[in-house]
Amino acid sequence: MNNFQIKERDNSSNARIGLLTTAHGVIETPVFMPVGTLATVKSLSSEDLTNYVNSDIILSNTYHLYIRPSDTLIHKLGGLHKFMNWSKPILTDSGGFQVFSLAKLTKKSDEGVEFQSHIDGSYHLFTPQKVMEIQENLNSDIMMIFDDCINHNSSEIDLKKAMQRTTNWAKICKKSKRSSNLLFGIIQGGVNISLRKQHLSEITDIGFDGYAIGGLSVGEPKEEMYKIINSIGPEMPYYYPRYLMGVGTPKDIVFAVLNGVDMFDCVLPTRNARNGTLFTSEGKINIKNQEYRDKDEPLDKECQCFTCQNYSKAYLRHLFISKEILSYRLNTIHNLFFYTSLMKKVKQHIKSGTLKTFYNYINESRLFD
């Protein structure tokens, strides 16, 4: 049985609208997943996500939850959904990217990755089996295979080694799965198109519930990333959900949707919110700027979000300058609502066959570069 159904197609691009069925409900794609690293999307409650952001799915981080408060504790408490009072779907990453980017003194082998916690320096070992066990303890609706993430500047030999490992680990992950939750494969291969295609074929051969492009947006030039999305997106299995990990800006997302991608996650809207960088229909603004000091108007006159309906730029600037806790929540609600609205627009453009025009507008206006 395939959990993914394609409902509509854009005839002039690879974009599509789909329905992905999970244990906690059906998600309409293309979808953006807010990042809830430590069982909370930073500054928001689960009610905020439902009532003010209209999120249908969130992402949470296996590595972080394993370290704090631990997957075994969350399991004992009834799983991640109950723990954070979120009844809709959750996707968890596999920790592959975090042990690569966050953990200290990592030591890789074919077996897995030994690392020291970035919190207390304690020693841990992530193997494909272990990573599956953690994700099952969390009761993640969509689990990701453990992948070998390496620097985007790595040599072809190293890229191939990482691909080989990822393939082996992917097989072990599939074999280790105990629950009926979904498991997605991850395609590596850096910014080398032929390696990417080779790895796509290896991972597809194993067979998963969905497929992800990993290892992008990790410091490589933007045009390299676009090249990979453009070459790989349309070639990923058509009848399965396609997920671009850790991406991106509004422009990146629309570009990837044009190339057939269905799912996205990124810390950009939430991290930007906490730094005072806010998305508006007229581009990004920094709320701390002096020019907003006395502006008795919403961040974005076109925006229907809770923040824009209730608070002025002047108030938001005051909260941000004063480092008031409320600042982070109001900013985050706005930026995530912007992303939810973007995805809504993307779906409308797919339906009306105008997504390419929309992309050109975003690209040429440079509003979100």
Next chain:
Amino acid sequence: MNNFQIKERDNSSNARIGLLTTAHGVIETPVFMPVGTLATVKSLSSEDLTNYVNSDIILSNTYHLYIRPSDTLIHKLGGLHKFMNWSKPILTDSGGFQVFSLAKLTKKSDEGVEFQSHIDGSYHLFTPQKVMEIQENLNSDIMMIFDDCINHNSSEIDLKKAMQRTTNWAKICKKSKRSSNLLFGIIQGGVNISLRKQHLSEITDIGFDGYAIGGLSVGEPKEEMYKIINSIGPEMPYYYPRYLMGVGTPKDIVFAVLNGVDMFDCVLPTRNARNGTLFTSEGKINIKNQEYRDKDEPLDKECQCFTCQNYSKAYLRHLFISKEILSYRLNTIHNLFFYTSLMKKVKQHIKSGTLKTFYNYINESRLFD
């Protein structure tokens, strides 16, 4: 016209239930006012205060708002209510206590207090006229006179000098008032009963819309504070609202209500919340304690607040330990709801004539010491 009506009395104590009419609505007393220093009760939105805390009035700090973002800016933007999207009453203090406790290099004279901002070191002068102008710019429903706050250990000579100044400033404040908003007098006199009575008489003679006891809970022994509340509370003008500034614990509040006090403000529930100290029907707990690590139960089984209805101790501990922003909001909602509920109970006990028994229970159980 008197803006205060007494609706019910406790025959066995000085406690009463009253209705205080302000430009932004009627408040039932006894009432606790959450502290919204910088135009936000830290971590909460105005909607949280209305929907989750059921607050009817908040306090905001004149000194802080004068420094950031400035009363003139708030005036230009339509006043404090509009600025922070709060349509219910606001009481502002006069800044007397803050220039005493926060500002640097203060220089007092009969004219006022010169001080340096605690934010940027800039020089400022607070006079009674200036403080009234600021509060009118904010459009505070209940303004406070500018009072001379001094150390509780001060000599009788210094206490008398501060009283004299406060009396003079009180007269200037009354004369400077331009709006129809309410203005409350403040009684000083340290922990000296006869000085307090003398000052009460001076301030009452001037005539205000309500009367406050200032200069308590500033480091003096608790029994000294109770002695003053017990001697002065019942002697304050009966037909006017009585406000005990900056107090206090649940026990302090119930004790003061027994002695005829109607209004309270304190940072205790909000500051405690941000430090992880939470009020429950079984006493105070610190949410960071290891014992709550795996507790799949609400903070307080009897509590109907948003936090207790949706989140477990284990989750709240995790958020607090991880310094997640959501921690401060959920904790603050709980502690303020506890205070709102306390005031509701206090009113019920006044109606049933059992407030003294309730006080004895709180006092003997030592739950909130």
